[in-house]
Amino acid sequence: MYQTTYHKGQSLDQVRKLHAELPEPSYISGGFTLIPAMKNRLAAPENLIDLRALPELRGITRDGDRLRIGAASCHAEVAGSPEVAQSIPALALLADSIGDMQVRHMGTIGGSVANNDPAADYPAAVLALGATIITDQREIAAHDFFTGMYATDLAEGEIILRIDFPVPRSAGYAKLRNPASKYAIAASFVARGSDGSVRVAVTGAGEDGVFRWFDAEQALADRFETASVEALQPDPGMMLSDLHGSAEYRAALVKVMTARAVDAQGSVDIC
C-alpha cells in the first residue's frame, strides 16, 4: 500500500474544505472497498478523509411514508434495524446477505451506493424502490444516480448524507451469489409501489452495472405473477460475460432471479 495521510472528519464543512484543498483526496467510510483496492495498488489516494463519525450521516428513521437511512450506517445496522424490518423487510434481509459478518460490521450503505460496483446489492434496492440520494448539495433520484459501472452522478467532493426510501406496498430480492467472493452473479429486486407501479432492478448481470428491466416491469404491472416474467427473454447482448458466467447464462439467471423475487415479496431468496 502506498503512503497516505488519514484525516478524521469532524464536521461537514471541515471535510469539504479538506477535500477541496488537499492533493489526491478520497473520502472513506467503512473502507471495505477502498482499502482492499489500496492494498492492491488499484487506488492510491494521498489523503483519506473519514466520513463515518459525521452526525449528518448517522441514524435510521421512519418518517411518514419514507424510510431514511444515514449513509454511514453499516450493513449490520440496517439488517438489525426494527424500522427497516417493519418498513421494507426485504431491504433488511438484503443487508444481511452482503459479504460476510465482518464485512457487514464495517461496510456502509453510502460507500456501497457511491462505489456502484456492478455486482453490489444496494444499488438494485435503491433503483427498484425509487429511492432518493440526499447529498450535501442536492437530492438525486435513483434513476439519474447510477450512470454505469462504478460510475454515479456524484460530483467531485460531493457527499452522500442519506438515502430516503419510499415505503413500498411490497418488495422482494433474489440473488445467486458467487460462493467465493459472495458478490452477486445475478440478482433482482422487485418492488411494488404504493400506487401499484412495479420496478425491477438487476445487479451483477448487466455490462453497464445495475439496470432496470423495463419489459418485466410492464409485464408485472399487467399481472403480478411469476408467469409474466417467465414469458420474457432478457437480451444477452446487454449482459456481462466473465469467468463466473457467460452473457447467455446471466440472461437466463436474470429471468429466474426476477421470477424468484416476485415469489419472495416481503422477503429474500438467497442462494
Next chain:
Amino acid sequence: MQEVTLRVNGEDYTRKVEGRTLLAQFLRDQLRLTGTHIGCDTTQCGACTVLMDGRAVKSCTILAAAADGAEVQTIEGVAEGERLNFVQQAFHEHHALQCGFCTPGMVMAATDIIRRHEGVLDEMTVRRELEGNLCRCTGYHNIIKAVLAAAEVYRRSKAPAQATAN
C-alpha cells in the same frame, strides 16, 4: 506519522503510526501480538479477525489511525491466565483445528457470534455467520461442533442468573 491510543486486551497503548498502517500490522509489528494472523490480501480469509468495540472485524482492512480510541480484543486476550477460555476449550475438545492458522480468527468470530445470539445457535446460523472465515484444513465440521458446544457452555453459564431472577 500520527499518534493513536488503543485499548488492547484491557491495556492502553499509545504509538505513532503511518497513515497506511493497518490494524493487523499495528497489532503484529508494533505490539508484537502475532496471534492475529494475515492470510490473504483480499479481505476474504478472516484469519485477522479481532473484536473492535465488541464486534468481529477484519483487522487487515481497518486503518490503525481510524481505530484510534477503540477497544480491541485479540486472541491473546481471551485465555484466563494459563486456562483456555470456553471457546478455546471447545475448539480443543472437538478437534476443531489442524494447522491452527485460521484458529485465532475463528475463535474471535465465534466469540462475537455466541455473544450476539446469547448462546442460542443452530448449525445453519453458525455456518452462515462464519462465512468470512476460511479454513484450509478441517472441512469446517468440527469447527461448527465446537462453536455450538461453546454456545451451550455460554448459555448454561448465564442460566443460573436467570433462574435466581425468576
